[in-house]
Amino acid sequence: MARKALGPATLAVVQAVEALPAEPWVVACSGGADSLSLAWAAHLVAGRRGTSVRAVVVDHGLQAGSGEIAADVVRILASFNLDAQVVPVTVESQGNVEAQAREARYAALEREAGGDAALLLGHTLDDQAETVLLGLARGSGPRSLAGMAARRGRLTRPLLELHRHTTARACAEVGLEPWHDPMNADPHFARVRTRTRVLPMLERELGPGIAEALARTADLCRDAAEALDAAAAPLISTTLDVDVLASAQPGVRRAAIAAWLTERGAPSASWVHVTAVEALVTDWHGQRGIDVAGGAVLRKEGDLVYVPR
Numbered sequence: 221m222a223r224k225a226l227g228p229a230t231l232a233v234v235q236a237v238e239a240l241p242a243e244p245w246v247v248a249c250s251g252g253a254d255s256l257s258l259a260w261a262a263h264l265v266a267g268r269r270g271t272s273v274r275a276v277v278v279d280h281g282l283q284a285g286s287g288e289i290a291a292d293v294v295r296i297l298a299s300f301n302l303d304a305q306v307v308p309v310t311v312e313s314q315g316n317v318e319a320q321a322r323e324a325r326y327a328a329l330e331r332e333a334g335g336d337a338a339l340l341l342g343h344t345l346d347d348q349a350e351t352v353l354l355g356l357a358r359g360s361g362p363r364s365l366a367g368m369a370a371r372r373g374r375l376t377r378p379l380l381e382l383h384r385h386t387t388a389r390a391c392a393e394v395g396l397e398p399w400h401d402p403m404n405a406d407p408h409f410a411r412v413r414t415r416t417r418v419l420p421m422l423e424r425e426l427g428p429g430i431a432e433a434l435a436r437t438a439d440l441c442r443d444a445a446e447a448l449d450a451a452a453a454p455l456i457s458t459t460l461d462v463d464v465l466a467s468a469q470p471g472v473r474r475a476a477i478a479a480w481l482t483e484r485g486a487p488s489a490s491w492v493h494v495t496a497v498e499a500l501v502t503d504w505h506g507q508r509g510i511d512v513a514g515g516a517v518l519r520k521e522g523d524l525v526y527v528p529r
């Protein structure tokens with residue numbers, strides 16, 4: 221039977237999905253153009269391969285009518301016969317709501333994917349470029365500038381080399397109406413200002429191709445971060461040896477401290493904490509220790525010791 225020709229944008233999304241290995245897929249779909257076009261393409265490719273695919277829509281319950289919006293997305297997915305379900309999560313409405321929503325979303329999505337399925341996410345080249353730019357503005361190092369990996373564990377991002385405008389066009393080509401999240405247009409968020417003002421301004425002032433260049437920076441930084449981690453690994457055990465740290469290169473020393481803090485159970489080591497711990501080695505004047513997230517680091521004889529709170 222002759223296949224109906226795909227439009228050029230749809231073809232680009234389908235080809236990105238075809239590059240994935242054959243395995244069961246769970247598509248994380250918000251209803252936005254990126255994850256909607258991804259879900260459409262995943263359904264097509266899985267059908268051709270005879271592998272299983274379904275979609276999950278997380279309802280964070282943070283906006284009025286969020287349940288209906290999620291149900292609408294499930295209906296859109298059902299319109300092309302993709303099996304989908306809404307998964308509600310509970311997010312505290314105090315503190316950093318965005319970060320809590322992300323954490324609850326990823327926990328629910330990973331639970332849904334279980335042990336065997338790859339979890340497909342709709343992040344694009346533009347998302348990667350925004351992540352790198354925001355990291356540069358914060359003064360981040362290579363680990364953070366590495367941005368998002370195309371594959372980490374079961375998390376899979378097939379669209380990282382495609383622009384957001386491609387996914388929007390793909391939806392139009394196949395007749396899907398994506399949901400436009402009002403938060404994606406709210407200039408209160410630094411990411412939204414980066415997307416709508418900063419990147420377009422850089423493209424105007426410095427020339428086209430900024431997003432591609434920033435995505436390449438992410439790839440290069442990932443390589444650099446992996447090299448630093450590999451060099452730091454032999455320095456890490458239950459405690460850190462002060463003399464060994466003192467003679468290590470600064471970048472390797474800081475990578476060792478960051479990885480050690482994370483291994484010991486300190487939640488994501490910030491630059492402030494890493495450099496404060498480093499000072500126990502490079503600028504020691506008898507201070508006993510310093511507080512870090514989740515505990516304290518003490519200098520005991522020739523070692524640094526992590527004491528959880």
Ligand SMILES: Nc1ncnc2c1ncn2[C@@H]1O[C@H](COP(=O)(O)OP(=O)(O)OP(=O)(O)O)[C@@H](O)[C@H]1O
Pocket residue numbers: 247248249250251252253254255256276277278279280325340341342343347401404
């Ligand atoms: N509520 C949700 N339910 C399921 N998956 C989600 C949800 N929100 C985000 N995701 C997943 O995370 C990816 C990135 O999220 P992000 O918030 O950057 O995108 P988005 O603005 O929701 O829109 P899009 O679907 O176009 O990516 C999405 O592509 C999707 O795969």
